Amino acid sequence: MRNTPTPGSLTNADNQLLPLSNYGVKTMSMGYLIGEDAPVVWRGLMVMKALQQLLHEVEWGGLDVLVLDLPPGTGDTQLSVTQQIVLDGSVIVTTPHTLAVKDAIKGINMFKKVNVPLLGLVQNMSLFCCPHCHQDTAVFGSSERVAELCHDHSIDLLGDIPLHQSVGDDGQRGKPTVVSEPQSKRAQAFLDIARQVGSKIGL
Template sequence: MRATPTRLFQTIRFLQHENPLGLPRTGSIPRMQRGLPERRKIKDVAKVVAVSSAKGGVGKSTVADTDIFGPSIPTLFNLSDNQLLPLSNYGVKTMSMGYLVGEDAPVVWRGLMVMKALQQLLHEVEWGGLDVLVLDLPPGTGDTQLSVTQQVVLDGSVIVTTPHTLAIKDAVKGINMFKKVSVPLLGLVQNMSLFCCPHCHHDTAVFGSNERVTALCHDYSIDLLGDIPLHQNVGDDGQRGKPTVVAEPESDRAKAFMDIARQVGVKIGL
């Protein structure tokens, strides 16, 4: 059955009622309340990869291509909509809560509301056939992240971090979360690794030594998929709604993104 544009908005309006999800007050208990939801494949999607950092602001959405709560993807891809049909730009299909509630609207929901919204975003979007779907998880290792791992058969996960000590500490939480729920760790991406001065062409480790990330990969037996340099154009391109691999495909940073994507593709059998 085709997903209708109004379903998610009906879900949002449930917040105004005493019984947000319309759950029965007596009688049988829904399966979601009896135990863990059943993991299942996403319709018309061959492979699913989750991208996480357990921390905000390290560049997950720049590495990934879909997000749960937005507004990162609507901004990066210069798209907007209000239904459960994916939007396409630059040959990439995307879906985001940012399309549905607006980029300025806060998503202030209780746990059951989040579960319902995730159910619809994950299983009621008409993808029309995808080789791979990349899920940009929100920061943290709480209910939302666990709900995704419990509802979807994930073919792997990618951790994104910067060399900063605090970012690495949160990355460890993400690594342990995926290990606990038995999701394969495909590798780690080090974002904003080095800044090359456009004037003197000297490389500077703005967020600290890259040795920390190397040690992290060694300690947890994770492959380092690649380093993405800190470059002003990555942010500027995103603000213009044009990913840097499209804006400057021959740049070193674009080549770094493409190499990481190729490695992930090989690891999941594409």
Template sequence: MKTRLFSTLRVLQHENPLGLPRTGTIPRMQRGLPERRRIQHVRKVIAISSAKGGVGKSTIAVNLALSFARSGLRAGILDTDIFGPSIPTLLNLSGEPRLSANNQLVPLENYGVKSMSMGFLVDDAAPVVWRGLMVMKALQQLLHEVEWGALDVLVLDLPPGTGDTQLTITQQIELDGTVIISTPQDIALKDAVKGINMFKKMNIPLLGMVQNMSLFTCPHCQNSTHIFGSHAGVMHTCEEYGIDFLGDIPLHASICDDADRGKPTVVAEPDSDRAAAFMAVAGQVGKNAGLFDST
């Protein structure tokens, strides 16, 4: 029987839920708040957050990482959603990561982007039935025990909400900024504002907001409709909170189809208007984060 990195026995090992071999070089958590650390050999770390599910955050995150790679940067993406990882599907990747000589996880790679996800360590249909302590320990290992090599930018795809995962990341990692994703309707914007206030409270730079799925253009009659009401909801929020509006991603069937088949729009349709929208957002994010200053 094939040996997995993840096993029932290792689930019971609270200090090491992913079952990585111990080298004695990984610092343990101390009492009180942990000290923020850089991820080794990664120049910029950018978190993508929505504080609400269903607004297309993971699709945008992976297209931004691919846009950075298309711009000539060494890019990676870390899926920090322990319970519902999306990156393996979006990047058409599967299988277990191997261990490096330093007993760290080696990222999988596709389309020129390195990636790591809980989805590589468990079967597709297997639920991760863990309490908070196990989740936090696993997240710490994904943050600190992956051998990325030299990267210009690492994109963190955050799960929805403003809870344990977000706090662990903001307290342990030196983030160079965060991007907030929202659709224009009020119910999404209310949660987005909670995310804005959380990152401000944690002193994390806000690089701006992206408005997703605001405009639908019918492929048959070519008429355009703002299906979520006001097309300027995110722009108004940016003005109110003094942050940059990074761009607008349209609602288009091919963006969803591209994601479902594991070939995101920036790769599947590089010359399309949709890909251009992702590239424009990535350019603005990179500018605000100082990514292009010394590359």
């Protein structure tokens, strides 16, 4: 899904945005509308308008689940999402790095404040296994920080996603790891996390 269509090709007769689909997963992003190299230098009102479009002007059709991938932070975008739609819950994703964990804590506290259930936490890029010596290295620091965070905030640790080149390469090729290498530990980590989240929201 690397080809970015023009805005005109993403609308139907009712002027609704049409999501792109790959392996049964529908996606919509501002990147599809403005191009991959175009910067999004927008003030708050324009961001809110774009959010309205993505939430309410996309012809999603029947969905089992809608996943919103939000940037780190606790600004207008995140708050507006919690106010405009009913959320089954939130999943916090962080690396073990100290600054990332601090951002994760802010996100946790925000969702608690607006009464959005916390489904759990995913530790991304937790370990790197050297392809030569086959030793694991905690590139972004010890996982103990994340374990303490989960304990302190009573959040389930849903799983660890390892740091591996194939994860990024698969995404660039539009063929996710769970499809290209379904038996790999990386794919199993994604699938295990998905099963846990599905169970928590009644799927």
